Amino acid sequence: MSVMSALPVAAATLTITAAFKPDPSKPNHNMFENTTPNTGFCLNYPNFCRNGSLFSLRAAPTIYATQPIPANHENPRQGVMLKAPAEWREVNVTHSATGRQETVRIRINGLGASLVTDPVVDLVGGNVSISEAHALLFGTNLSYAPSPCKGLGPSWSFNKVAFDFFWAFPTSSECAKHAKFTIPTSRLNYIEISYQLITPNPLNMSAGQYTGTITYTMGPHQDFDMGDNFLPDDPVLTLNFILSVDHVLNIEIPPGGNNIALEPKGGWQLWSVGRRPEKLMRDQTFLIHASSRFKMQLACERIIGDTCGLSNSRQHEVPINVSVTLPNGLRHANGASVHRQPLLLSGAGTELFEPTQYVDRKPGTLHFEIDKQYTAEMLFQEGTYNGSVTVIWDSEV
Incomplete structure (x- = not known):
């Protein structure tokens, strides 16, 4: 052998x-x-x-x-x-x-x-x-x-x-x-x-x-x-x-979409006929490409509580509520759809959004609103209110 x-x-x-x-x-x-x-x-x-x-x-x-x-x-x-x-x-x-x-x-x-x-x-x-x-x-x-x-x-x-x-x-x-x-x-x-x-x-x-x-x-x-x-x-x-x-997370804002002008529902012309505005608001559409999890947060020029603020030349400040609606295919971690979810400085409630499929250039909406009591205060003030609000989409979660 x-x-x-x-x-x-x-x-x-x-x-x-x-x-x-x-x-x-x-x-x-x-x-x-x-x-x-x-x-x-x-x-x-x-x-x-x-x-x-x-x-x-x-x-x-x-x-x-x-x-x-x-x-x-x-x-x-x-x-x-x-x-x-x-x-x-x-x-x-x-x-x-x-x-x-x-x-x-x-x-x-x-x-x-x-x-x-x-x-x-x-x-x-x-x-x-x-x-x-x-x-x-x-x-x-x-x-x-x-x-x-x-x-x-x-x-x-x-x-x-x-x-x-x-x-x-x-x-x-x-x-x-x-x-x-x-x-x-x-x-x-x-x-x-x-x-x-x-x-x-x-x-x-x-x-x-x-x-x-x-x-x-x-x-x-x-x-x-x-x-x-x-x-x-x-x-x-x-x-x-x-x-x-290799993920995609991209946001498209239409031209001029970064300048938000708030107005009453139905426009200012109703005030001219004696109807006082109850709220000031504006919806801004954006397009999102997303294949990954992400979170959303706010950053503010002026801070009031857990959100951003606007002020006039006399430094009268009012808070502005910001919320987001995301297209189908993007959900909360618990599977719920995302509809008018408040965006806060703390990030509470927007810590995690997850795709159920690749979302390719679908429309979402940012909602900006000033509540009734603060709208009433603004009507007795003079001047224009302004402020900077930054919305952050962050894939590092």
């Missing part, structure tokens, strides 16, 4: 990337796009994987058999056996600037390898083709997955000493092929995984980059289990996650 030995290598590490950028043509498509370049199976069979929403990655540990695989072995763990961590696992990903955490879920739903042996025609006694020899070696070739696994995709490539195969794992069960002939030396040249992801809702995430890591063990009775005979040169497989969120 010949003996093979493996040199130590760095731990197998793979990186999975996903990105979200709002698309005006798909306002309800609130999902990350997997931007990880496929390697291995899905690189070779892109159409099959695209139709099945599959993604694959190839890791490069070399996994040697420690002893021959005996013909007709009874213990399935002595031969070619695979087990994948097919159950869902959670991975915390952390925002690089704020430290805020979100959760990604992943399951490994496919596992494959390249089995390398002595020349396969010699192993089965000769006088057959290479294809026939691969089939004779295990009863059926390795592209036919043993239960409960399923063969995944088209037949894989093979040559006189190697066969590439890939099995789908509906559960975390052992799947084993029994050798019909003794295999003196063998190894798995690499392993490949296919995976599914469940990503958080990007509309509820801050813009920026989130990173996280999950580590799987490899070896007998570990997360990735190749039986008792095949031992990896490194017992760890690490998956690094990088999620990128």
Whole structure:
């Protein structure tokens, strides 16, 4: 029997990337796009994987058999056996600037390898083709997955000493092929995984980059289990996650919309016929593009209590009430619609608005109003009242 030995290598590490950028043509498509370049199976069979929403990655540990695989072995763990961590696992990903955490879920739903042996025609006694020899070696070739696994995709490539195969794992069960002939030396040249992801809702995430890591063990009775005979040169497989969120928050104010002239309902002409104004008000429409959470606040030139104030040349001051109505698709954190929500210096009540979809250039309204009692005071004063009110939309929440 010949003996093979493996040199130590760095731990197998793979990186999975996903990105979200709002698309005006798909306002309800609130999902990350997997931007990880496929390697291995899905690189070779892109159409099959695209139709099945599959993604694959190839890791490069070399996994040697420690002893021959005996013909007709009874213990399935002595031969070619695979087990994948097919159950869902959670991975915390952390925002690089704020430290805020979100959760990604992943399951490994496919596992494959390249089995390398002595020349396969010699192993089965000769006088057959290479294809026939691969089939004779295990009863059926390795592209036919043993239960409960399923063969995944088209037949894989093979040559006189190697066969590439890939099995789908509906559960975390052992799947084993029994050798019909003794295999003196063998190894798995690499392993490949296919995976599914469940990503958080990007509309509820801050813009920026989130990173996280999950580590799987490899070896007998570990997360990735190749039986008792095949031992990896490194017992760890690490998956690094990088999620990128690119949000939009933009406000358009129409020309002249930053100069607000308050007037009574129906206009000043009613006063000229003896009808005293009860309130002064003005609604100002704005257009909003929003794919992210945000908060709103006030900043004031003059402060009266928790809001802004206006004054005349004699320094008579009155408070002005400011409120906001947001379009459908933007809600309070409790799911309620936003209608005439007061804007206060303290920020109370406007600490968090969340999109239910990408809102692309939809109209909202700022409401400015002076209450009845202060309007009455102003009517007995002289001069023009003015003041500066700044409305802030802030995505840093």
